[in-house]
Amino acid sequence: MNREPLLEVRDLSVSFHSRDAVVHAVNRVNFVLHPGEVLGVVGESGSGKTVTMMALLGLLPSPPARISAEAVRFDGQKLLSLPPDRLRAIRGHRIGFIFQDPMTSLNPVLTVGYQIMEPMRHHLGLTRVQARDRAVELLDLVGIPDAARRLNDWPHRFSGGMRQRVMIALALACDPQVLVADEPTTALDVTIQAQILELVRSLREKVGMAIIWITHDLGVIAGLADRVMVMYAGQIVEQAGVGTLFEAASHPYTRALLGSVPDAGGVRRDRLMAITGQAAVLYRPPEACPFHSRCDEAVARCREEVPKRHSCGEEHDVACFRR
Amino acid sequence: MFVYTIRRSLIAIPTLLVISLILFLLLDLAPGDPTAQLPLTIPHDVKERIRESLGLGEPIHVRYALWLVQFFVNEPLHLLSELTGWDLADDRQRVISWQSRSPVVDIVMERLPQTLWVVGLSYVIGVLIAIPVGIVSAYRQYSWFDQVGTFVSMVGFSIPTYFTGILLILVFSVQLGWLPSLYDTTLRVTDWQSFLAQLRQMIMPVSVLALYNAAQISRFMRASILDNLNLDYVRTARAKGLHERIVVLVHVLRNSLAPVVTVVALGVPGVFGGAIITEQVFKVNGLGQLLIISIQANDLPMVQTLAFIFAVLIVIFNLVADILYGLLDPRIRYD
Secondary structure, three states, rough: OOOOOOOEEEEEEEEOOOOOOOOEEEEEEEEOOOOEEEEEEEEOOOOOOHHHHHHHHHOOOOOOOEEEEOOEEEOOOEEEHHOOOHHHOOOOOOOOOOOOOOHHHHOOOOOOOHHHHHHHHHHHHHOHHHHHHHHHHHHHOOOOOOHHHHHOOHHHHOOOOHHHHHHEEEEEEOOOEOOOOOOOOOOHHHHHHHHHHHHHHHHHHHHHHHEHHHHHHHHHHHOOOOEEEEEOOEEEEEEEEHHHHHOOOHHHHHHHHHHOOOOOOOOOOOOOOOOOOOOOOOOOOOOOOOHHHOOOOOOOOHHOOOOOOOEEEEEEEEEOOOO | HHHHHHHHHHHHHHHHHEEEEEHOOOOOOOOOOOOOOOOOOHHHHHHHHHHHHHHOOHHHHHHHHHHHHHHHHHHHHHHHHHOOOOOOOOOOOOEEEOOOOOOOOHHHHHHHHHHHOOOOOOOHHHHHHHHHHHHHHHHHOOOOHHHHHHHHHHHHOOOOOOHHHHHHHHHHHHHHHOOOOOOOOOOOOOHHHHHHHHHHHHHHHHHHHHHHHHHHHHHHHHHHHHHHHHHHHHHHHHHHHOOOHHHHHHHHHHHHHHHHHHHHHHHHHHHHHHHHHHHHHHHHOOHHHHHHHHHOOHHHHHHHHHHHHHHHHHHHHHHHHHHHHHHHHHOOOOO
16 A cells, blocks of 8 residues: 555544543554555554544643644644644544444434434535434434435434434545544444444445544454554554454454454363453553563563564554563 | 413412511511601591501401502503593592502512613623633633632622622722712603713622622532533533534523523512612612611502512513523423
8 A cells, every 4th residue: 555645643642631640541653544444443442543533623621631742644644733723624524533433423402304404504614404304314424314305303202213323424425535433333233333333334334434443352353444543552553454463363362352252153162261351541651561461471571661563464563572 | 282381371470469468467466556757746546547447447358359449440540540641530539649649560660770771781791701701611621710709709699789789888988988878769861961870879789789690690500510510411512523612602501591591580579578778888778778667667559569560570470480591491392
């Protein structure tokens, strides 16, 4: 892939400062996103997946958040140094968001139609009638029956799955180039999850935007992503094409993660593998490999130095001294 | 919603009847005698006749029934006659004040404008100050604006109005001599000069009460906005790329307003009730002052009627608050 990346992030760090502690949530993260690709981001809770994406678009309240980066470029613009107005013009227009909990992500006192029409009227300057027509199209697209009538309904009249469809319609309203989906299926039933995934897959073919899909569900990633980033304690520890990652995971953490997934179809193993210990919370900038305390293969160097990501195969890189 | 309003209004009727009965019984139980203030030289049997002429000789259920007829039938008929010019009331007995021997309702209507002007205006000003202050305090939590706002509202809320009232009188009337310390009810606004005089005599009572109201309501507003600011839907609104102003004033405010509107609506009957103490301090002869005088004089018909009017207002504004709540929050529909 030698195309120009749509989004390029170099050395992004985010820390949260409170009165008596500093938490380094994201540490020197590098990644790129190409047009039209689906990038999966996996990691356990607190690994910095969401914070990374929120930081890019100025959605973290500051204070307490402090963000620094070598460069964050989206389509030629430096996101972090943009004035608030210009950043807002990108948010919701060229980059759409879907959040984790559809039950609380919609405003309870505004109609679904108003909320979908809002970004279109704001960013594209559509009239009420135009926005309404487009909103009906969008609700149709995401599979909400009787779209024209349901526009006048409030969110509490929709089920969780339907609300997530509304959120997707809302995120797609202005034809974004990037869709950031932050664990969009975590709060939903498994059957609804499958429907939403199917919907996103078909939308991707129809609309052709790039997707950053944040999740801790490896199964979802396997069926959707082109490329996967694995995050641990605010760092990207491994990055590979989806096939490579599932067949030839390299980082001990990724392997452990894959080993802890129950195998529904296959032979029942005796026990599920668990990763021992607690996920690291960094109160100081990392001085060692963040995984060393839980790693079976750790050597002395792992405790003294932060491993850099290096290539270990075609489009596959890993941050580990042992590879 | 319409059906709900009708139903609630109908339920209010028995509620109010029960309230009026309880009021009547309570006032009857209360110690005190309308003739107690009369000179001791008046012989006992004369006093007894005076009492009888006031209707006190009748048994309590008869007196209550008479009050019901006077208040619910005769008074509306009199009002109608006055409005239309037709003679509908033909000398029906009205509720008469024992103290002044004139109809209670007429006295109330005489005093209502002062109360509405002073107390009502202070309430409106209080709300108009409180809402923006509450919003900014919450949005810029712990900023200097919020700190000052918090301090001022703590002061405004915890210092009683008779103290701030007297303080203002001391400073602006006694020391500086800028403002009159008494509220002159006989002042009629006819020209620019009298308008200014009216304005000057209203400044102190209105600001004392406005500070108190604003202090209370701004705290509610602030708390309610803070409750909402960190919710997920606010993040969604920001992710849409909306201006912060729209995020706060459209998305957050709509959600935060419901509890505040309830508090504000339930406070309105208090406006009609008059600020009893503040009216005393500034000698505004409004309803609050009337209530105090009537209680002191054992003027039971007046006390009964005033208390009942307050009860009606409270019931009405409870309903208004519930309806507004339903209008603001679509999740609450009563039908």
